[in-house]
Each structure stands twice: as C-alpha cells, then as structure tokens.
Amino acid sequence: MQILDGKVAAQAIKDELKITVAQRVIEGKKVPHLAAILVGNNGASETYVAAKVKACEETGFKSTLIRLEQDISENKLLEKIEKLNNDPDVDGILVQLPLPKHISDKKVINAIDPDKDVDGFHPVSVGKMVEGIPAFIPATPYGIMLLLEHYKIETKGKHAIVLGRSNIVGRPISILLSGNSNPGNCTVTICHSQTKNIKELCLQGDIIVAAIGIPGFVKTDMVKDGAVVIDVGITRIEDATKKSGFRLKGDVDFENVSPKCSWITPVPGGVGPMTIAALMKNTFRSCEMSN
Amino acid sequence: MQILDGKVAAQAIKDELKITVAQRVIEGKKVPHLAAILVGNNGASETYVAAKVKACEETGFKSTLIRLEQDISENKLLEKIEKLNNDPDVDGILVQLPLPKHISDKKVINAIDPDKDVDGFHPVSVGKMVEGIPAFIPATPYGIMLLLEHYKIETKGKHAIVLGRSNIVGRPISILLSGNSNPGNCTVTICHSQTKNIKELCLQGDIIVAAIGIPGFVKTDMVKDGAVVIDVGITRIEDATKKSGFRLKGDVDFENVSPKCSWITPVPGGVGPMTIAALMKNTFRSCEMSN
Numbered sequence: 001m002q003i004l005d006g007k008v009a010a011q012a013i014k015d016e017l018k019i020t021v022a023q024r025v026i027e028g029k030k031v032p033h034l035a036a037i038l039v040g041n042n043g044a045s046e047t048y049v050a051a052k053v054k055a056c057e058e059t060g061f062k063s064t065l066i067r068l069e070q071d072i073s074e075n076k077l078l079e080k081i082e083k084l085n086n087d088p089d090v091d092g093i094l095v096q097l098p099l100p101k102h103i104s105d106k107k108v109i110n111a112i113d114p115d116k117d118v119d120g121f122h123p124v125s126v127g128k129m130v131e132g133i134p135a136f137i138p139a140t141p142y143g144i145m146l147l148l149e150h151y152k153i154e155t156k157g158k159h160a161i162v163l164g165r166s167n168i169v170g171r172p173i174s175i176l177l178s179g180n181s182n183p184g185n186c187t188v189t190i191c192h193s194q195t196k197n198i199k200e201l202c203l204q205g206d207i208i209v210a211a212i213g214i215p216g217f218v219k220t221d222m223v224k225d226g227a228v229v230i231d232v233g234i235t236r237i238e239d240a241t242k243k244s245g246f247r248l249k250g251d252v253d254f255e256n257v258s259p260k261c262s263w264i265t266p267v268p269g270g271v272g273p274m275t276i277a278a279l280m281k282n283t284f285r286s287c288e289m290s291n
Numbered sequence: 292m293q294i295l296d297g298k299v300a301a302q303a304i305k306d307e308l309k310i311t312v313a314q315r316v317i318e319g320k321k322v323p324h325l326a327a328i329l330v331g332n333n334g335a336s337e338t339y340v341a342a343k344v345k346a347c348e349e350t351g352f353k354s355t356l357i358r359l360e361q362d363i364s365e366n367k368l369l370e371k372i373e374k375l376n377n378d379p380d381v382d383g384i385l386v387q388l389p390l391p392k393h394i395s396d397k398k399v400i401n402a403i404d405p406d407k408d409v410d411g412f413h414p415v416s417v418g419k420m421v422e423g424i425p426a427f428i429p430a431t432p433y434g435i436m437l438l439l440e441h442y443k444i445e446t447k448g449k450h451a452i453v454l455g456r457s458n459i460v461g462r463p464i465s466i467l468l469s470g471n472s473n474p475g476n477c478t479v480t481i482c483h484s485q486t487k488n489i490k491e492l493c494l495q496g497d498i499i500v501a502a503i504g505i506p507g508f509v510k511t512d513m514v515k516d517g518a519v520v521i522d523v524g525i526t527r528i529e530d531a532t533k534k535s536g537f538r539l540k541g542d543v544d545f546e547n548v549s550p551k552c553s554w555i556t557p558v559p560g561g562v563g564p565m566t567i568a569a570l571m572k573n574t575f576r577s578c579e580m581s582n
Contacts, residue, residue, distance in 0.1 A: 127414030189480040
C-alpha cells in the first residue's frame with residue numbers, strides 16, 4: 001500500500017507556481033490576486049480561509065481577506081461581489097461556504113463574474129467543464145485529478161465508483177473521471193443515498209472516491225484488493241485528547257481498508273491540501289488569461 | 292414485453308401543449324415562437340427540421356425556418372443569431388447541427404441567448420442542469436425523461452447503464468437519471484469507448500440507455516431479463532427495398548433483445564418523436580417565462 005500524499009503533491013504544485021509567479025514579477029507582470037470573503041465566524045470556515053490565505057503567501061500571490069458580519073444583508077454581500085468583479089486587480093473571487101441561512105448560496109455564486117469564478121461553482125463554469133471546454137474546475141474534484149496526475153495513477157479503462165452526487169464533489173468528479181482526458185477515461189458508477197447495493201458496486205471499483213460525509217462508511221469488505229481509494233470525507237469527531245477538542249475522520253475506515261489498497265489518501269493530508277493547490281492553480285490561470 | 296411508444300407519448304405531450312396554447316390565445320397572450328436555422332441541405336437535417344416545423348404547426352406554435360447557404364460565413368450566421376436574440380417575438384432559437392466545417396459549432400451555440408436556448412446546449416443551460424436549477428434540458432435526454440414519466444417507469448434505486456458519453460445524449464442523461472428527481476434517483480454507470488467489460492456492466496442494468504451510434508451493438512446476451520431498454524441510436528442503413536434507399540437502425544438488436552425486456556423503445560418511433568416533444572416543451576417554457 002502506498003500513500004497518495006496530498007501534502008507532498010500540493011507542495012510540488014505550489015513550488016511550481018511560486019517559480020512561475022516569481023518569473024512574472026521579473027517580467028514586470030501582475031501577480032495573481034485572490035479575494036476571499038468570509039461571512040461570520042464559523043470555526044471550520046475560519047480554518048479553511050486561513051489556509052487559503054497562507055497558500056497565497058507561500059506562492060507569492062496577493063490575497064485580500066474580506067470579513068463580513070454574520071448578519072450582513074444579501075444585498076450588501078452582492079454589492080461587495082460586484083465591486084470585486086469590477087476591480088481589474090482581482091483575478092479570483094472566493095466566497096467561503098456555507099453562508100448564513102438568510103443569504104442564498106446560489107444567488108451569491110451566480111453573482112460572481114464567471115471569469116473570476118476560481119471556485120468553479122458558477123453554472124457557466126460547470127457547463128464548460130461538462131462540455132469539455134477549458135474552465136475553472138471546482139477545487140476539490142480538480143485537486144483529486146491533480147493528485148492522480150502527480151502520482152501517475154493509471155485511470156484509463158478503470159472502473160471508478162463515486163460515492164456521493166453533490167455539486168461540489170461527487171457530480172463533478174464523476175464527470176471528470178469519465179471524460180476523454182488523462183487522468184480520466186474511467187467507466188464511472190455514481191452512487192448515492194438511493195443506491196441499493198453499494199457494497200457490491202464498491203467491490204467492482206478499481207478506484208473508489210468516497211464523498212458522502214459519513215465517517216468510516218467504506219469498510220474493508222467493500223474494497224477489492226489493489227484498489228485506489230480517494231477519501232474526500234472530513235468530519236470533525238469529538239476527541240478530548242486533542243487540544244482542539246476534535247479530530248478529523250474520513251469516509252473510509254483507513255486502518256482496516258488501507259492494507260488492501262494499492263494507493264490510498266489519508267485524512268487529513270490527502271484531498272484537503274490538494275483542494276487548496278487546485279484553487280491556486282485556478283487563480284493563477286485567471287491571472288494569466290486576463291494579463 | 293411492452294413498447295415505450297414515443298409516438299403515443301409525444302402526441303400526448305403535443306395535445307396538452309395545444310390546449311394550453313389555445314388557452315393562451317383566448318387570454319390574449321402571445322403564442323410560442325420557434326426560430327430554426329438550417330444551413331446547407333444535409334438530407335437528415337432537412338428531415339429533422341421539417342419534423343420540428345410540423346410539430347409547431349400541430350401545437351399552434353409559430354415557427355420561422357431560416358435557410359442559409361452552405362457557404363455562409365460564420366460571422367453572417369452569428370449576426371443572424373444576434374438578430375433573433377434581440378427579437379422579442381422569438382422564444383426559442385434552434386440551429387440544426389451539424390454545421391459546415393468552416394463554422395464552429397461551439398461559437399454558434401454560445402452566441403444563442405441562454406434564455407432562448409431551447410436545445411439546451413449552451414454552457415449556462417448545461418451548468419444549470421447539473422446544479423439542478425430549472426433549465427432548458429437538451430431535447431434528447433429530456434425526451435427520454437418524458438418518455439419514462441409518461442409510462443410511469445419506476446427508476447428510483449434502479450441501476451442504469453448509459454452507453455456513450457456525448458454532450459448531446461450520454462453525458463446529460465447520466466446526470467439526469469442520477470439526479471434527485473422523479474424520474475431519476477438511479478445509480479448510473481457511464482460507459483464509453485474505453486470501457487473494458489461493457490457486456491458484464493450491461494447485464495447489471497435494470498435500465499440500459501444505448502447512445503453510441505453503432506447499429507445493433509446491444510445484443511441479447513448483454514441484457515438481463517426484465518430490463519428497460521432505451522435505444523437512442525438512429526443510423527441510416529442502405530436498403531434497396533425502401534423508396535428512400537435506406538432504413539433506420541438503432542443501437543439495439545431489437546428483434547432478439549426485445550423478448551427479454553420489460554419495456555423497450557422501437558427505432559424509429561421511440562426516442563425520436565420524444566426529442567421533438569421535448570423541444571416543444573422547452574419552447575413553450577421559454578414563452579411562458581418571458582410573457
């Protein structure tokens with residue numbers, strides 16, 4: 001069993017970006033600029049945004065963190081986005097989800113200029129991805145593709161089982177893995193809450209992508225020998241022995257499943273860091289396209 | 292074995308639309324107006340467009356057929372589309388594909404106002420469909436969903452095998468069938484040219500959607516007893532006994548496969564008529580939304 005180490009692969013991507021950004025500076029070109037909006041002070045959101053800002057610092061990107069009160073009106077938030085849309089210095093706009101309940105996620109996502117939609121959630125980005133037109137691909141599935149690429153995992157003709165059909169992970173990764181690309185060209189089975197025989201389907205998987213948010217869902221009797229297992233789950237489990245009071249647990253029973261795998265992602269340190277690397281790649285791409 | 296009769300289901304949809312349109316007329320409201328652009332004189336395209344115009348007549352829609360020369364420039368075609376985009380009387384714009392080689396399909400599709408994109412090929416339409424936002428769904432997959440709905444085929448929890456990953460059929464129908472909707476909620480496996488064990492996968496299918504364009508590809512030993520088989524294939528086969536010189540053949544070996552099925556679509560008379568009914572539904576929806 002070998003580890004698909006997201007920290008290592010993400011670092012390699014960030015290192016490469018850092019060199020390219022430094023080169024842009026030498027050439028007198030603009031550096032990529034990511035603007036992140038954080039509404040309220042959800043603990044997990046704080047952590048994610050902080051990690052993104054830190055990644056910007058590491059790679060020489062400019063970043064702007066805009067903190068807004070939990071009770072900000074939807075209109076005020078939309079105005080903020082419009083301002084960033086019109087700011088030629090901003091290449092990528094990211095609104096950390098989830099938003100407070102009085103604000104519509106969809107309205108906010110649709111308000112972002114598709115040319116700055118580095119999270120890849122705007123319908124235009126999604127449509128382009130489906131049609132195989134170059135597009136901002138959502139960070140988590142893009143990160144998974146980059147991880148497979150980094151470790152040169154053969155995917156062509158493999159049967160991938162995707163657990164989960166969310167717009168953020170399951171749906172786009174099933175589209176990407178089944179696309180005519182490399183990585184890609186998998187036969188893909190997409191499973192969800194209405195799937196009847198998940199265990200038998202998983203046993204057919206050369207590749208399993210677990211993105212359902214149920215800690216430890218994928219057990220050893222669901223995985224065939226030699227499978228590649230990608231664990232997207234990241235649930236906070238109470239743990240009094242930790243300083244933070246919790247630990248992170250994936251959708252895969254790593255301890256028992258990992259000995260059967262050819263490759264497996266750990267949690268944390270697998271898909272998580274790749275998500276940030278993918279966001280950096282998208283922001284860089286946006287900067288390059290317009291400058 | 293029972294036939295999923297596209298002619299019957301399409302007629303029912305058109306009859307319903309006809310009544311609703313007549314009601315609109317009584318209320319002094321505008322009738323739906325479909326503008327179809329046909330470039331050159333490809334035989335199959337002529338047939339398809341004629342059928343669409345005829346369906347408009349049957350349902351009380353207004354239709355405009357715009358014929359353009361095979362050698363029209365891309366720019367001239369784009370200007371034509373822009374004019375239709377700006378014409379408030381036009382609810383739906385349809386450019387019959389394929390276009391001559393010197394014209395970019397993508398550029399033309401992207402030029403259509405997403406609010407009039409009744410073929411559902413614009414990235415905005417595709418993105419909305421993926422994200423489950425009400426959208427114009429491409430006519431063929433939408434037609435399949437309407438056919439399943441008409442015959443009240445239970446799809447929830449069923450395993451659907453989709454053969455083909457084209458943007459026109461395979462990809463969108465795999466998204467629709469796996470969505471949280473009714474029809475829908477299937478586990479979906481998407482297969483394509485790189486899939487290794489198509490036969491074994493098909494044998495797992497409670498539902499098989501064949502959309503690869505290889506006549507007679509799905510044979511009796513690939514289908515389990517009681518399966519629902521949807522045949523999207525429609526290839527012209529030379530046939531000297533026919534006045535036209537050809538006959539239409541689907542992707543399924545109907546003669547031998549049909550006895551095993553619970554339901555199956557014939558070719559012709561299955562998915563084909565539903566495609567047109569779906570286009571009518573989209574055009575009607577566009578008219579209703581803006582008037």
